[in-house]
Amino acid sequence: MEQRTSYLEEAILSPGNVEINVQGAFIAEEENHWIDGMQRDTRDIRLPNHKTVVSHVALDIGGSLAKLVYFSREPDSKQPGGRLNFLKFETDRIAQAFKFIQTLKTQQPHVGGSKAGELVILATGGGAYKYYDEMKRVLGVEVLREDEMECLIMGLDFFISEIPQEVFTYSEVDPMPFQEPSSDIYPYLLVNIGSGVSMVKVSGPRQYERIGGTSLGGGTLWGLLSLMTGARTFDDMLAMADKGDNKNVDMLVGDIYGTDYSKIGLSTSVIASSFGKVFKMKRQGESAAEDGDGMSNGDDFDAEGTMTPERHFAPEDVSLSILMAVSNNIGQLAYLFCEKHQLEKIYFGGSFIRGHRQTMNALTFAINFWSQGTKQAYFLRHEGYLGSVGAFLRRQPKNWGRRNSIEEGHAPERLAP
Amino acid sequence: MEQRTSYLEEAILSPGNVEINVQGAFIAEEENHWIDGMQRDTRDIRLPNHKTVVSHVALDIGGSLAKLVYFSREPDSKQPGGRLNFLKFETDRIAQAFKFIQTLKTQQPHVGGSKAGELVILATGGGAYKYYDEMKRVLGVEVLREDEMECLIMGLDFFISEIPQEVFTYSEVDPMPFQEPSSDIYPYLLVNIGSGVSMVKVSGPRQYERIGGTSLGGGTLWGLLSLMTGARTFDDMLAMADKGDNKNVDMLVGDIYGTDYSKIGLSTSVIASSFGKVFKMKRQGESAAEDGDGMSNGDDFDAEGTMTPERHFAPEDVSLSILMAVSNNIGQLAYLFCEKHQLEKIYFGGSFIRGHRQTMNALTFAINFWSQGTKQAYFLRHEGYLGSVGAFLRRQPKNWGRRNSIEEGHAPERLAP
Numbered sequence: 001m002e003q004r005t006s007y008l009e010e011a012i013l014s015p016g017n018v019e020i021n022v023q024g025a026f027i028a029e030e031e032n033h034w035i036d037g038m039q040r041d042t043r044d045i046r047l048p049n050h051k052t053v054v055s056h057v058a059l060d061i062g063g064s065l066a067k068l069v070y071f072s073r074e075p076d077s078k079q080p081g082g083r084l085n086f087l088k089f090e091t092d093r094i095a096q097a098f099k100f101i102q103t104l105k106t107q108q109p110h111v112g113g114s115k116a117g118e119l120v121i122l123a124t125g126g127g128a129y130k131y132y133d134e135m136k137r138v139l140g141v142e143v144l145r146e147d148e149m150e151c152l153i154m155g156l157d158f159f160i161s162e163i164p165q166e167v168f169t170y171s172e173v174d175p176m177p178f179q180e181p182s183s184d185i186y187p188y189l190l191v192n193i194g195s196g197v198s199m200v201k202v203s204g205p206r207q208y209e210r211i212g213g214t215s216l217g218g219g220t221l222w223g224l225l226s227l228m229t230g231a232r233t234f235d236d237m238l239a240m241a242d243k244g245d246n247k248n249v250d251m252l253v254g255d256i257y258g259t260d261y262s263k264i265g266l267s268t269s270v271i272a273s274s275f276g277k278v279f280k281m282k283r284q285g286e287s288a289a290e291d292g293d294g295m296s297n298g299d300d301f302d303a304e305g306t307m308t309p310e311r312h313f314a315p316e317d318v319s320l321s322i323l324m325a326v327s328n329n330i331g332q333l334a335y336l337f338c339e340k341h342q343l344e345k346i347y348f349g350g351s352f353i354r355g356h357r358q359t360m361n362a363l364t365f366a367i368n369f370w371s372q373g374t375k376q377a378y379f380l381r382h383e384g385y386l387g388s389v390g391a392f393l394r395r396q397p398k399n400w401g402r403r404n405s406i407e408e409g410h411a412p413e414r415l416a417p
Numbered sequence: 418m419e420q421r422t423s424y425l426e427e428a429i430l431s432p433g434n435v436e437i438n439v440q441g442a443f444i445a446e447e448e449n450h451w452i453d454g455m456q457r458d459t460r461d462i463r464l465p466n467h468k469t470v471v472s473h474v475a476l477d478i479g480g481s482l483a484k485l486v487y488f489s490r491e492p493d494s495k496q497p498g499g500r501l502n503f504l505k506f507e508t509d510r511i512a513q514a515f516k517f518i519q520t521l522k523t524q525q526p527h528v529g530g531s532k533a534g535e536l537v538i539l540a541t542g543g544g545a546y547k548y549y550d551e552m553k554r555v556l557g558v559e560v561l562r563e564d565e566m567e568c569l570i571m572g573l574d575f576f577i578s579e580i581p582q583e584v585f586t587y588s589e590v591d592p593m594p595f596q597e598p599s600s601d602i603y604p605y606l607l608v609n610i611g612s613g614v615s616m617v618k619v620s621g622p623r624q625y626e627r628i629g630g631t632s633l634g635g636g637t638l639w640g641l642l643s644l645m646t647g648a649r650t651f652d653d654m655l656a657m658a659d660k661g662d663n664k665n666v667d668m669l670v671g672d673i674y675g676t677d678y679s680k681i682g683l684s685t686s687v688i689a690s691s692f693g694k695v696f697k698m699k700r701q702g703e704s705a706a707e708d709g710d711g712m713s714n715g716d717d718f719d720a721e722g723t724m725t726p727e728r729h730f731a732p733e734d735v736s737l738s739i740l741m742a743v744s745n746n747i748g749q750l751a752y753l754f755c756e757k758h759q760l761e762k763i764y765f766g767g768s769f770i771r772g773h774r775q776t777m778n779a780l781t782f783a784i785n786f787w788s789q790g791t792k793q794a795y796f797l798r799h800e801g802y803l804g805s806v807g808a809f810l811r812r813q814p815k816n817w818g819r820r821n822s823i824e825e826g827h828a829p830e831r832l833a834p
Binding site for chain 1: 479480481507508509542543544546547548611612613629631632633634635636637639640641643644645649666667668670672673674675688689690691692693694695696697699700701703730742745746749750753754756757
């Protein structure tokens, strides 16, 4: 089991051990379509060579989002094989996910090919514990829990090594140069950004260790912006950030030093303090309202003097400031953990990124700035589905699966050789 | 100039080169008192052996606060020497600082001992550039600008090596065990937390390098809390944080995994996502208001089910959550930079800390958690005045001072041997 593609080879060589044939898998490029009233935000992956019955679906239940992966035959029966379908649900609306899986259960004969009602759920993520009993009760099916880290890594390895046009680097000139699928991928750092952030060092297949993380993640951004901007969805927030100018709320080096460039070693456009202008501007706005001297107390507010209290806190500017702060911070931490563990390749996964330009730009900038180009940031088109795809591919005979699952309470560290 | 206390020895041996005699300096423990309507939040430092004239004051102008240090003779003429006085002003009220220095100028004969009107300002921090012309114009005095990093380090070395009951470590059982002044202090990491955060590696006297920093600092905390809690001063925010419970807004590991302790390696009380509960709770509150099903959509909200939308966002809880997030993040970054540069001692300075228990607790916890006790966090009672004290001690004959000041545009890196 120590060769990199071992479990992928097994998928092909011994279907009794791993049942999914991923040979020749590729991303279906037709337009995204609707299913049961929900629009898919992620393209399907075609599995042209998988012909056997699939009686399981995989569900990765995180703190904010539940990610579902399931197999379906091609509606057009002339096409061989089938496809992997990807769907997101909000974890606090988990009942919707259960309802959808219920329909899959009844459709099994033409969806997965197994008998009607025959369905197994491979569950991972924290919700695999929190909702375990409810899942079994509501759906009346077998639920196998798979180790979260193991699934993340297995899913990522699958995307990196098997799927063309999946992995890409980001640069402002060329937003999506794809990487060829490669088998030479270790070692690398996985930075999985969901509600919180996990950083996992991967030295080889099934050789991984959670080396760090931070609580400043997607949940922090979404929470702060839902309070401060009134945005109601992640996409609203990102759309606002696209129109924002963080200089209106962030304190730049130039705001502290003035514009006397010649004398200092720092670029005056560097962010010295995220959100650092807000406190003083709020005070000025208030004192201006009270005694009218808020903006005229003898200081030369060259950076702020022209602003009105309203404009100080435009939701667009606030959104961009917080987005950049969270992204830069994750990028700096990722760089430092790479330094500590001699890693050069960083794969960013998780539902925080959502293919958003500003986010990938900030993460890439931070990696390039701190590593001076010695480390490379990579992104994925299915970034939010690493764990659920990994769980989907983990379907094994119970005796083998159980030995490696967290049912035995193994910590990832202890699973690694 | 290579021995650690070289410039402090000079202070004693060659007053023509450094004019302040710091021998036998100690913290004056009488109650803080008022001066010109402003209460001092920092205790004076007695200089019993300094008897010569002091014709300068030091002003460290940061992004949010300006810190003033000046010398005064003892009001009670029977006492020898004099004392260092510490005063803070808000940078956007810098005119108040100038007004106060104006009064010192007229009081020079009985304050510093020099002729009336005879005064020199040693200025450091970004504002030494931004307000340079204004300072000279308004005060009509000579202004010498001193390198920001150099002043920070010189001030910190002075506090560590000369002042009893200044440096302490923090633990919940013993909040303030003081460290004896020591001459064996190098190497160490200085983490200076103002509006933004600077991390400076110090290998020896005048041997230092800015190795990192983060824009998530005091300005971020103050900005976010001034918007979200209505607090109007830093102290209001800290007082609220003292009464807060971050579990009401932060997403803990237990909120994601449920309370099924036995199965996972992580403590369920670890913060998985700072502010991570806010987004979903706001959504629930809104949908409850709209269609009443916000809390009854089939999920088992064991962690949140009992909360009301109001309680979700108590300003006390929000304050503690953001305070812990910013402090933990700074602590983790400090640990990682120590790992990268093989440092074990971390001194936290800057006006962010303000001797606040929760802040020091979070910083100390982060260092202990990540370093597993291999690194030590230190704090100072005059944490906000490192730069201004350093500038005060830098007063030298011009030819010598100029050679080492940023008037020549030296970057700290290039100042270091």
